[in-house]
Amino acid sequence: MIKLYGIAASNYFSTVKVALLEKNIEFEEVSQAPSQEAGILKESPMGKIPYIEVDGHFLSETNVIYDYLEEIKTEPALYPKDAFEKAKIKEIVRVVELYLDTPARRHLGAAVFGEDINPTALEEVKPAIEKGLTALKKLTKFDPYVGGSNFTIADIACFFHLGFTNFHTKTIYDWDITKTDPEINKYLELLAERPAIKSVQSELEKMLMELMSNN
Ligand SMILES: N[C@@H](CCC(=O)N[C@@H](CS)C(=O)NCC(=O)O)C(=O)O
CATH class of the missing domain: 3.40.30.10 (Glutaredoxin)
Incomplete structure (x- = not known):
């Protein structure tokens, strides 16, 4: 196993x-x-x-x-079968990782572990995330899923990496991505209803709270 x-x-x-x-x-x-x-x-x-x-x-x-x-395990599939459509799903995953999670991660120490905010990161991260969000929106369909009508691995990546990014932007900049973008907000609410996402997200939140209360 x-x-x-x-x-x-x-x-x-x-x-x-x-x-x-x-x-x-x-x-x-x-x-x-x-x-x-x-x-x-x-x-x-x-x-x-x-x-x-x-x-x-x-x-x-x-x-x-x-x-x-x-x-x-090919089924249930988390990627489209068509090679180009599959690559487009991977493109979305790459964009949320590289251009949202990665800049947001520079504030992890301050947001979770009680460290001082890095002033260079404070200046650089917000515009980097704005750029990443603009890029993401160019690739996404929200119809209702990020790549179209089927739930894919890109939805799983978007849910958790957008959540990670939003946690940091809220904590450091008082900037809630989901409130400033109703389309993203509606999309995340839809995903949050899926049983697997719901249970894993609640375990994530529980442990994050524990980590934060120890720092
Ligand atoms: N590129 C890696 C990123 C994974 C990653 O950054 N994991 C974090 C936890 S969310 C980690 O292990 N951080 C510790 C480190 O970067 O040393 C992947 O896709 O698996």
Whole structure:
């Protein structure tokens, strides 16, 4: 059985967990925080979570894991079958990761762990996120899902990475992305109703609150 390593507070971990649940793939969770310990780097070379273990072999990087899960269990599909449409879904995933999660992540220490706000990040992150959101909107259909009529891996990535981004913009800039963009707000509300997303999101929020109350 697949083992999924990570912690509930991680948005990346949550995307893989929802993918496993949506595809009805049996798995076992192993609690593992990001770590630079030599033993963990043998399993996840950058020390990041999530990663999975299959028959004693390890695999890291969410996009690679999504592709692997789709190969081992084609239905229910989380990607379109058409090659170009599939690539367009991957493009959305890449945009939310690189141009929303990555800039927002620069405020993680301040937003979650009680560190001082980095003044350079304070200046640079908001325009970077505005640019990322504009890019995302050019790619999205919201019809009702981000790539069109079918629920895909891009919806899972958008839900958790937009949530992560919004948590940081609200905390640092008092800027709620969902309030300033009713289309995104409606879309996230729709996704929040899906049972797998609902349960994983509630575990994420619970652990995030615990982490914040300890700092
Ligand atoms: N590119 C990685 C990103 C995963 C990632 O950034 N995970 C965070 C937790 S949400 C992490 O492990 N951070 C610790 C670190 O960057 O050292 C993936 O797609 O799996």
